[in-house]
C-alpha cells in the first residue's frame with residue numbers, strides 16, 4: 402500500500418475558536434471563529450501524521466499533525482480507532498491488542514479485539 406501522494410501536499414485550514422478574555426477578571430468577553438494553516442508534513446513522512454511509518458501500519462494518533470489535520474477534516478479529534486481505520490483487519494486487531502496491553506486505550510479499541518481471541 403502506498404501513501405496517497407495527492408494528500409498532505411498543501412496547507413490546510415484548521416478551524417479554531419478565538420476567545421477575547423478580560424485579563425484582570427478572566428471573563429470571556431466574546432468568542433469568534435478563526436483558523437490557522439497547517440503546513441504539509443515533511444517529505445519522507447506520512448502525509449497524514451507526519452511520522453515515518455509503513456503505510457500498512459496505523460497513523461501515530463499522538464502526533465499533533467495527525468490530530469489537527471484530522472480535526473480540520475472531520476470536526477472532531479481522532480481516536481486510535483481512526484488511526485487504525487486504513488489498516489487491514491489483521492493489522493487492526495494486532496495493533497489494538499498491543500495498544501490495550503500497553504495501557505493505551507481511548508475506549509475505541511475494544512471493538513477491534515475479538516472476544517474469543519487471546
Ligand SMILES: [Zn+2]
Pocket residue numbers: 447448449450451452454459460461
Ligand atoms: Zn501516518
